[in-house]
Amino acid sequence: MSPQCRKLPDERFIFRLTDDTGMFQHSIYAVPDPTKGYTSDDNARALIMAAMFYKASGEERYLDLVTRYLSFLAYAQNDGWFRNFMDYDRNFTEKKGSDDCFGRCLLALGFTASRTYLPNSIRGVADKIFRDAVDSCDKLSFLRGKAYAAIGLCFKNEEKYHSILSKLAYDIAIAYEHCAAADWKWFENEITYCNAVLPWAMLEAYEILKDEHYRKIGLESLDFLLKTTFVGDMFRPVGCKGWYKRGETPAEFDQQPVEACGTMLACLKAFKLTENNAYHSYARQCLEWYTGHNSLNISLIDPDTGGCMDGLTPKGLNHNQGAESLVCWIIASLASHTYFKEEDKEE
Structure with missing residues (x-):
């Protein structure tokens, strides 16, 4: 793991991007942009x-x-x-x-x-x-909203909410069953944004509800996503300029920081449930994407501010440093300290 990933992340830009209301949505390069609000x-x-x-x-x-x-x-x-x-x-x-x-x-x-x-x-x-x-x-009508909510219910893990969780998990599973095929293990006919939240929600639901079908869907869909978004040991998320339509080729750019964090968290959940070291390795590579192990071989972390660039484009970095990018980097970095620190001591 790179030295930048071994230590707690630089916190300076958190405080620059936060005022007495909350965290600003966007920045112009490394300067908060009040015109875009929160x-x-x-x-x-x-x-x-x-x-x-x-x-x-x-x-x-x-x-x-x-x-x-x-x-x-x-x-x-x-x-x-x-x-x-x-x-x-x-x-x-x-x-x-x-x-x-x-x-x-x-x-x-x-x-x-x-x-x-x-x-x-x-x-x-x-x-x-x-x-x-x-x-x-x-x-809720849309899959990602249901998936995020399901994970929140799993964190809460109170029996009185299990019926709500069951309904959300069932809806996500039905979407998968209606869409998936031998060559397309996914919930929709297009892979777009915040993709890993769908298998992650299935794995979280399995852990609470103990329905093996959710475990199967979670691992199967996560494996398909990893096959789609890894080139060797390098994470390459589906680009937002074109996405990945069924039967076509995935867009390479623009690559966004939110995908690395989400995929990492889903992989860590899969590792916890299966103890399969491959998921542990995938999670590491998602983290390393931020620090330069990516399509452009360049770090997204600004050493002058502690902020995270808003993505990779065909021409290089998107130099704006918004809230989503920053927070996803920080969460991924902090999560790594829970899962990777003991192993790193042995290296």
Whole structure:
């Protein structure tokens, strides 16, 4: 593992990109862009990141960030759902966010409420917002929203929510069964964005519900995704300029940081369930994608700021350093310390 991945990630850009409202959505190069405002999507991810950083460092300033990002989600909640886009004047520009936004918020809240190392006062607020939202899961229409929500329910892991989890997992599994074939082990006829959340949700659901069918789908679809997104030992996510339509060739660019983090987390879950070292290796290579083991052989991490570039393009780096990219890098880096640190001591 590269030296940059062995230590705790550089935290400076987290504090540059966060103000007293929450985390800004975008930046112009390494300067926060107030004109683009904030999103619940990003602040939900940032909530997970801050909780993980607090556990890793024990520093009170990360607990302050947890409180700030959690407060953002409390304000975003609206009639059991979540608004997503907020302008710089702290006004939400929509009454209802997307399914993906709802699912990401529920995931972050389930994660936060279940972290025993956090103060009860914080966990209690996360639990309240979670409870106020969970009944809206039956309004979800899209697979990724269902997958994020299912993972949040798995983090929470309370029996009273298992019926909701069962319905979400069933819906995702049915989509797979309707679409998958011998040469296409996937949930849809196109591989697009945040792909690994689908097999990850199946694996999480299996661990809670003990339905072997979900384990089979999770591993089968993850293996197909890995076959699609790895060239030898190098991670090469499906590019957002064209995606990967069934029967065609995957787009190589633009490659986005969110895919490396999501695939890494799915692989770590698969490794935990199977103890198959291949998944451990895939997870490592996803992490190394950020630091230069990628199609362009260049690191996405800015040594001057600690930020993460917004992706790889055919012409090089996208030099903007937005919230999604930063938080995905930090989460991946912090997750690596849980799974890789003991092994690294032996090297």
